[in-house]
Amino acid sequence: MPSEHFDALIVGAGFAGIGAAIQLKRMGYQNFVILDREDDLGGTWYVNHYPGLAVDVPTTTYSYFFEPNPNWSRLFSTGTEIKRYADDVADKYDVRRHIRFNTTVEGARWDEDASLWRVNVADGPELTAQFLFTATGFLSQPKLPDIPGIADFAGKVVHTTDWDDTYDPTGERIAVIGTGATAVQLIPELARTAADLTVYQRTPIWVAPKLDFPISDRTKRLFARLPWTQRIVRAITDTIYEAMINVGVVHYRVPLFRRLNISAMDLCKINQFIQVRDKELRRRLTPDYDIGCKRPTFSNSYFRTFTKPHVHLQSDGIDHVTADGIVNADGTTTAIDTLVLATGFDLWEANFPAIEVIGRDGRNLGKWWRENRFCAYQGVSMPGFPNYLSLASPYAFLGLNFFNTMEYQMRLMDRLFGELQHRGAATFEVTEQANAAYLDRMTELLGDSLWTLGNCAGSRSYYFNPHGEPSLLRPMSTQDAIEEASTFPLTDYQLT
CATH class of the missing domain: 3.50.50.60 (FAD/NAD(P)-binding domain)
Incomplete structure (x- = not known):
């Protein structure tokens, strides 16, 4: 029986997966699927629903820039409201019909001869796709304490x-x-x-x-009628x-x-x-x-x-x-x-990567990262992994607000896939040289940061990988990251 084939396959239906799907639609792709192991969308905002759950970033900032929500009830909204926002965005951009829930992805392997990704799904047939995205988030694998008894x-x-x-x-x-x-x-x-x-x-x-304070109905009506007023508030909180x-x-x-x-x-x-x-x-x-x-x-x-x-x-x-x-x-x-x-998440052992990814010439992503330092060019690409963007990678996260991370990643998708379509190319792959140069630059920038110069020894922070490098974070402003994602040299990728 032949595999079901898609132009693109996205692993994860949280805000990263929804954002990637919206960007694919903007670029004309409709034959794509989103696979998620849960029975609903929203990622961490669906999985987590403990008492007191709320966002710790003002919701004027914690949202897609292109999709402001005038209906937040307060400055720091509850988890229930964030989940509702995910639902509303997915429905507005017709993303939900692309999602397959209760589907656990076990791994993906690049087929060099066919120039496509073969994706293994638990209790299901193999799927294939020209492009693969992992949008599994940074906080998706719970950490259980190793305590005797x-x-x-x-x-x-x-x-x-x-x-x-x-x-x-x-x-x-x-x-x-x-x-x-x-x-x-x-x-x-x-x-x-x-x-x-x-x-x-x-x-x-x-x-x-x-x-924190409630947002009045009058203010909500103002945001709905004059969206630019809400953008001013966002500019302040940003x-x-x-x-x-x-x-x-x-x-x-x-x-x-x-x-x-x-x-x-x-x-x-x-x-x-x-x-x-x-x-x-x-x-x-x-x-x-x-x-x-x-x-x-x-x-x-x-x-x-x-x-x-x-x-x-x-x-x-x-x-x-x-x-x-x-x-x-x-x-x-x-x-x-x-x-x-309340022991948090296992980032580095269980999340990088969250599934087994095998690239060109049998390169195992998790093993390669651990043997060659954790790095992803522009926070999304690795050499040896054609047509693959990892949206939760080393040097991807812009500090406190995940939506700013998604913003620059969508800009990168627009530039990269736009060039693919312009050239009529079928594959992209970041070069070894571009990846190495990017790692050197990130290391240099981190040399001026608190994570290198400050007193962090006793923090036990998930920002630091097992080698002691703070490689979760992209050490630059959102504006700089967006500019880089919009203007990076296209020669950093090999397009064929």
Whole structure:
């Protein structure tokens, strides 16, 4: 039986996959398919639905630039609203009909003789495509803690990426492992009704005050009638966030910018002092690394939660888990009914790449990255992998806002595929020389950044790959990334 063939195949129906699909449609492609292992679209905003879930970037900024949403209910919108936005965009641009849900992609292999990708799907026939896109996101593979005895726990265990909506924490004795951005949102919600809540912290997090407020109906009507007014607001929030990354992190070598980074830490400490007067508790909640080494977050209630008598911070570590509790490293025991794992995601081992990708001459992408340093030209292309764009790659992510990343990637698609169509070419592949030069330039730019010059040793940040290089992030402004994606030398790709 012949394989079902497509012009393009996209793995992942989150915002990256939806954006790639919209760009393909703009360029005249209609014969493409999006495969997603879940039963609905939205990626991380469909999978995650734990209590307190909200975006930690203003929603005026956290959206496609070409598709502003005048209906956000507040500056930092809830996960439910973000999911609804994904649905609305997919419907407006007729993307949903291209999606096949409950379809797990196991791997893809480049067929040199046929000049196409052969894609293996679990419990399904092989599919083929001229172009392959992996839009699997950076936060798609949950990380499970390796703690002795955790499998023996007889109570309820729930990971934040697989939240049980029927679970009622009222009166429960709960332990939360993890104090990242997810936990900062979740912990105050659980503390409202739990009988006892113990938070296990390995690495403290920088938490700034959250300037959040409802958006009035009058403002929504203004945004709907005069979209340029919302773009002005977005320009303001974009500028603030760009400054946070570029001034405080990317150009850290500049003495004045280092001073601004220190000021940001002082702001977080003031936020903490206002909520927590216990000096020893503040010390335990204060990071020993520079802000920006790992993703900071915003909250007006996180620190205050630890001042409640039934909430406890455990920062000495875990020895092992028993059937009915946790034995702490200091020898004490915490009896619990529910164990909540807010342990984040496995980026480098399980996500780069998220599926097995075999390119030209049998080059295995995961093995090649680990043997030759992690790199992707313009954050999307690797030599030896024709007609393939990886939208969640090393040097792809522009700091705090994923939509800015998607914006430049769509610009790159427009330039690259436009040239393919102009020449009547069938394949593209970035050259070894262009990839090596790009890696050298990224390494040079990172040499001026906080991630290289700052105190990041104790951050345990997912920004850093297993070799200690901060290669998740693209060390430049959004404007520079978009300009590069729109003007990169076409000779950096071999078109045939």
